[in-house]
Amino acid sequence: MPRILIVEDDPQISKSLKLNLKLSGFDVQDASTVSEAWSALKNHHFDLVCLDIGLPDGNGLDLCEKIRTTGDDVPILFISALTEEKTVVKAISSGGDDYLRKPFGMDELKARIHKALRRFSIAPTVMNLGPLSVDSAKRVATFAGQLITLSRKELEILMILMKKSGDVVTRESILSLLYDESETFDRTIDSHMSHLRKKLREVAGVGIQIVSVYGLGYRLELNQKA
Numbered sequence: 001m002p003r004i005l006i007v008e009d010d011p012q013i014s015k016s017l018k019l020n021l022k023l024s025g026f027d028v029q030d031a032s033t034v035s036e037a038w039s040a041l042k043n044h045h046f047d048l049v050c051l052d053i054g055l056p057d058g059n060g061l062d063l064c065e066k067i068r069t070t071g072d073d074v075p076i077l078f079i080s081a082l083t084e085e086k087t088v089v090k091a092i093s094s095g096g097d098d099y100l101r102k103p104f105g106m107d108e109l110k111a112r113i114h115k116a117l118r119r120f121s122i123a124p125t126v127m128n129l130g131p132l133s134v135d136s137a138k139r140v141a142t143f144a145g146q147l148i149t150l151s152r153k154e155l156e157i158l159m160i161l162m163k164k165s166g167d168v169v170t171r172e173s174i175l176s177l178l179y180d181e182s183e184t185f186d187r188t189i190d191s192h193m194s195h196l197r198k199k200l201r202e203v204a205g206v207g208i209q210i211v212s213v214y215g216l217g218y219r220l221e222l223n224q225k226a
Helices: 011-023 034-043 060-069 085-093 106-119 152-163 171-178 182-204
Strands: 003-007 027-031 048-051 076-080 098-101 126-129 132-135 140-143 146-148 208-213 217-222
Touching (some): 003 011, 003 034, 011 106, 027 034, 034 048, 048 060, 048 106, 060 076, 060 085, 076 085, 076 106, 085 098, 085 182, 098 106, 126 152, 132 152, 140 182, 146 182, 152 182, 152 217, 182 208
Parallel strands (some): 003 027, 003 048, 048 076
Antiparallel strands (some): 126 132, 132 140, 208 217
C-alpha cells in the first residue's frame, strides 16, 4: 500500500485529501508545518509527498530543497494556490516532480499520484553504453567505475537517453515523461541538459556526448575513438 505524506496547513483541505486518498487505497499521514513534515520524513518512509508552498513556519520550496540535499528522491507533488509561472518553475527547479494548482479535482490528483508512483517503481535495471553505466535501482551513474554526481532529474534524463542510445529522443517525449505540463516546464529542460552535459564531460571527456539534433531532440552517443 503506497504511503503518502500530505503537507497542508488548511485543516479542511488536509482532512478532505486524507479521507479521499485513504478511500482510494493509500496509507496517508498528514503534517501542517515544515517542522512536522521534516520530522515525519526523518522517521518514516513515504512513497510520495503532497506539498503545499505556504506553510506557517516556512516555505514548501525550501523544504523540497532540503529533502533533496539528503539524497532522498521521493516523488514530490506540489499543491498550491499560487499560479504564477515563475513559482511553478521554481518549484520544479527546487526538486519537485509535478505542480497541481488549487482548486483541483480528486480524480486529477489521483491520476498525477499514480503517474509519479509508476515512474518511480520501474523494475531494477542496469543500462550500459560502453564504459557508461546507469543503475536505475540504486539510482547511480558511473563512467569507467567513476561516480557521476547527478541530480534526480539529470539522472532521469540520462536514463531516458540511454534506453534509446543512438536514436533521437524528442524534447516532447522527455517532457512528457518528466512533467505533466510541457509548456510550463520547457525552459527547465535546457537547464537540466546543460548541467548533465557538463557533468558527463568532467568524467568522460568526449567519450560520451549528448548531441542536439536540430528541430528534433537529442541523441546519446558513444565516441569509440575518444
